[in-house]
Amino acid sequence: MSPRKDNKRIDIGGMSNTLNQHYEDKVRPYIDLVDNLRSLGVEKDLNLPAIAVIGDQSSGKSSVLEALSGVALPRGTGIVTRCPLVLKLKRVEKGAPWSAVLTYKDQVKILQRPKDVGSAVSSAQNVLAGEGKGISQQMISLEIKSSDVPDLTLIDLPGIARVATGDQPLDIEKQIKDLIEKFIKRQETISLVVVPANIDIATTEALKMTSKVDPNGQRTLGILTKPDLVDKGAEESVVNTVNNHVIPLKKGYMIVKCRGQQDINEDLSLSKALLKEQVFFQNHPHFRPLLEEGKATVPLLAERLTRELVEHINNLLPQLHKQVEYKLDKTFNEMRKLGDGVPQEETEKNNFLIRKINNFNQVLSDVMRAEEDTQNSEPKVFTKMRKEFAKWKQQLDSKAVRLEENLQDEVEEYTHNCRGKELPGFVNYRTFENIVKKHIQEMEEPATELLKDISGIVHSCVNKVVSSHFEAFPNLLRAQEHGKALEKIQSQFKMEKIVYSQDGLYSHRLQAVKQKPQVIRMLNADVREMAQHLNAYFLITSDRLANQVPLIVQYHVLDQYFSRLQASMLSMIGCENAMKLIREDSGVAQRRKSLKDRLERLRRARQLLAKFLLSVS
Known part of the structure; x- marks a missing residue:
């Protein structure tokens, strides 16, 4: 049963949030379920429900993620996100201490302060993708617990580069597109496409990529950024886009205004940036209706994304359960063919x-x-x-x-x-x-x-x-x-x-x-x-x-x-x-170990799913 949206509005550390406690109690288990499955490593065996964030370089993707997470992620020119970053946001009670855990390869780092996140993610990317400008398909996991974040999990992917620069690989565009396509072609993935409001949306590479794998826009949600940079006279075109009249998407569009470079230079905090965003839309003659219709601001985006993710997980649960059972049977048969190995005595x-x-x-x-x-x-x-x-x-x-x-x-x-x-x-x-x-x-x-x-x-x-x-x-x-x-x-x-x-x-x-x-x-x-x-x-x-x-x-x-x-x-x-x-040769022994590991995590995944389905039935 899909969680119900309540309309009562409450404040969460400066981020206006329409999720009341009753709703949050229903939301969290769905997201925790998928996060726990991902932590087991089940994503090696089957595709999990996810929201993948994609966009061209300089589209404002990092700013959106910063506004949602409350932490400053790596910034700079060129390719900043060089590995898939699983961003797990978990809302805790007001007054509970902020905490974060960064995981990659076999490394686990406990972070005590929000300002430590950017450098920690950069260091992890250097380990996985090298010191240069290359990318890696190995994933980094960042779990943030705070009273100022929504209950949400996102996967941040590298921005699409058009031309290799500096010490980037010559085929960097292909590498990035292949990585993005790996995620967005899955039927289990919602694509969150970030596009600047001040450019022609039809020319963006990210939207072109999603249209190939999701031609009807069933799994695509568009996010327009940088509304303050829209030229005078072009506002109506932006409104038409957000109202789904230009390039229709089943999930439609939203528009947000995040911190710009000047805001960062002036050391504007993320909480104050949210207030500044609210004032911008309230006072804008063209964009105010979008705010009133619930299509503008980061807090409303957070609510929307949480709702989309939970509904998506709920719809995919039966299919997910079948996939686990199928993979278990297949793995068990492979194990049976290999046997238990040669005895020692x-x-x-x-x-x-x-x-x-x-x-x-x-x-x-x-x-x-x-x-x-x-x-x-x-x-x-x-x-x-x-x-x-x-x-x-x-x-x-x-x-x-x-x-x-x-x-x-x-x-x-x-x-x-x-x-x-x-x-x-x-x-x-x-x-x-x-x-x-x-x-x-x-x-x-x-x-x-x-x-x-x-x-x-x-x-x-x-x-x-x-x-x-x-x-x-x-x-x-x-x-x-x-x-x-x-x-x-x-x-x-x-x-x-x-x-x-x-x-x-x-x-x-x-x-x-x-x-x-x-x-x-x-x-x-x-x-x-x-x-x-x-x-x-x-x-x-x-x-x-x-x-x-x-x-x-x-x-x-x-x-x-x-x-x-x-x-x-x-x-x-x-x-x-x-x-x-x-x-036995070493390859066979390694294969047996790999199958045993897969069997174990699939069994644990089945237990998690069975327990969850029992709790919501």
């Missing part, structure tokens, strides 16, 4: 190895029997092999058809060049034999291609079995029987050149061919007789090769390979080098 190591090998060999046996478990409706290994064997039979059948179509020309050529004393109608055996050998030889290359394709299927299967049982153990040897199968296939084709068939089988097939109507009319008796003998014999040979070649391939590439692999694995038990099989 020698006895346990041997038992561990035996279990691994037995499980591995059982899966290979299931594959040989075509009884393996398949996932995602993937066909079994033998099902894939059967399709390749069917293609081989189709190639043989196509060869038989082409042979019959081209036989007349071939026989005529052979009889013309090789015919001896025999009378027409007598078959010249040498001619018959030569034509048979020629066509049989042409099928040897497709047969070796079949072997190659089946080897690929089996090799892919072994890789998957290995990865599911010995993924952590890279020393497993994967020898194949490809060479023996190739030798047998070559021997088969050498035997086929002998030209042989059982007399009864050949006579029966020849009789069937002679009774079959001729596709091509052959007037020459030599051609007709030779064609019939060749058709009969090639049909016999085709049937023989259709069975024999797949049998050789299956026997060597699947059955013999798997059987030898199983035997080799079993022979490893008790051998001197057996432990090499289960020796």
Whole structure:
């Protein structure tokens, strides 16, 4: 249930705030939930609801954040924000001491005074992004507790630079845009686009970027700054922009006036700057209606942002809960595949190895029997092999058809060049034999291609079995029987050149061919007789090769390979080098640790979400 906005206005340390205590009690848990999830490091695994603050250089972005946070952030020319800064603002009771905590990498710094924040953030950026003008994607977290701030969390991103200057990297614009896009393209992110009121809003790079990832402006809120610099006569254009008439955004626009450079030079405090802002809008003939409509001043912006963030979090809670559950299941499955790692004691190591090998060999046996478990409706290994064997039979059948179509020309050529004393109608055996050998030889290359394709299927299967049982153990040897199968296939084709068939089988097939109507009319008796003998014999040979070649391939590439692999694995038990099989490399150990860490933070995230959903139900 989304928190309700109350209209009662109260003062918070000079910042007029419409959030009463009842509302704040409802707001804080939502923001704390996301802050706690972010503190767990869950953002490594899933996207959290956030408000990202973006703007071109010198847009007034830092001034807006200063006004909201009550502290002076780093200022200067060029790129000031060089790392994503998570700004966590937590309102405490009036009279409670101000405090801040800065966190980056493994560093935690406690800050006692607001004026220490700027230098502390600068130092952290130098550590993460270097002393120059480069940027870093590593995040800095700044948590501020004060009675003068709203309950709000923002992510400040570097200002968009157009051209590299000084010691900036040449591709600095691309680096910054890539970093900004990483955040604003997420559906979980609200983009807070800061734009100076005294320029044409359509030309700002920040708004162009958000329009690409959020074309309907569903997740974009525009903030206009520097209203005191608007030229006379241009005020109506600014009012139209804030009233959403120029470049419409679903969340619309607000306008604020923060400390300018002269205010800083005169050491104007942030609290006095808020009063000065209130007076500016109240006395401005064009902008006063915007104040009355709740579209102007930093305090009203703070209220608006808090409300937007809380509603955004509330809407995304179901999706967030589903994401955590999905990531937990996925991580658990990855952990299960890696296992618990190799035991330390020698006895346990041997038992561990035996279990691994037995499980591995059982899966290979299931594959040989075509009884393996398949996932995602993937066909079994033998099902894939059967399709390749069917293609081989189709190639043989196509060869038989082409042979019959081209036989007349071939026989005529052979009889013309090789015919001896025999009378027409007598078959010249040498001619018959030569034509048979020629066509049989042409099928040897497709047969070796079949072997190659089946080897690929089996090799892919072994890789998957290995990865599911010995993924952590890279020393497993994967020898194949490809060479023996190739030798047998070559021997088969050498035997086929002998030209042989059982007399009864050949006579029966020849009789069937002679009774079959001729596709091509052959007037020459030599051609007709030779064609019939060749058709009969090639049909016999085709049937023989259709069975024999797949049998050789299956026997060597699947059955013999798997059987030898199983035997080799079993022979490893008790051998001197057996432990090499289960020796983990450092990368796998690190991956297991990473998965354990992820599992732990996701479990804690699930607990946080479950507790929160129970409290608001």
